[in-house]
Amino acid sequence: MKIHKEGYPTIFIVFMFLLLLLSGLKFAGVPEWLWYAFWGLSLAFFLFIVSFFRSPKRVVEAAANQLIAPADGTVVIIGEVEEPEYFNDKRLQISIFMSPLNVHVNWIPFSGQVKYFKYHPGKYLYARLPKASTDNERTTLVVEADNGRDYMVRQIAGLLARRIVHYKKKGELATRGEEFGFIKFGSRVDVFLPLGAKVLVKLNQRVSGKETILAEW
Secondary structure: OOEOOOHHHHHHHHHHHHHHHHHHHHHHOOOHHHHHHHHHHHHHHHHHHHHHOEOOOOOOOOOOOEEEOOOOEEEEEEEEEEEOOOOOEEEEEEEEEEOOOOOOEEEOOOOEEEEEEEEEOOEOOOOOOOOHHHHEOEEEEEEEEOOOOEEEEEEEEOOOOOOEEEOOOOOOEEOOOOEEEEEOOOEEEEEEEOOOOEEOOOOOOEEOOOOOEEEEO
16 A cells, blocks of 8 residues: 555654553553553554555546546535635535545646645634635635636645645646645545536545546536
């Protein structure tokens, strides 16, 4: 299993903390059964952290006019909304909720050029809530697609997320299936498309980032 580059510092810190904790308990002379219980819990927690930062190798299989899902998770919102930050008009919103058990790499849905990027500090509300899209810590990325149409991808922090990592800047090229960020722990990714786009996923459907076809122009 490949580990994402964002995971190495966290994995190392967790490993050292658990090692010191177990060594301290051993030195303190706790009952042997209790020490083994802590050892088992520590191992389970460490494996969870390692699993969280997994980075699977996936291949994009999509037609030229199709957008891929930018993240793993469950589709929690599909509908028309007023997008006030950049477009200032109605857009088609598709939101994917990422639980701590999902892969947390984020991928570019469709190739183009980055026209706009902004980081917003904010709250850490439950990521499934609609207002998390405007109130939580988040990033906004707008790409002018190769066909001339614009779309937006928004990374949103959740209850547990405390760091959003992003790799793209204004003016850079963005290739479909390319990594554009990573969100540490539970979170959400929103996609805003022109109203004429055809949605190919359903509400409450589980999607696989870079593999599931999200929509088409």
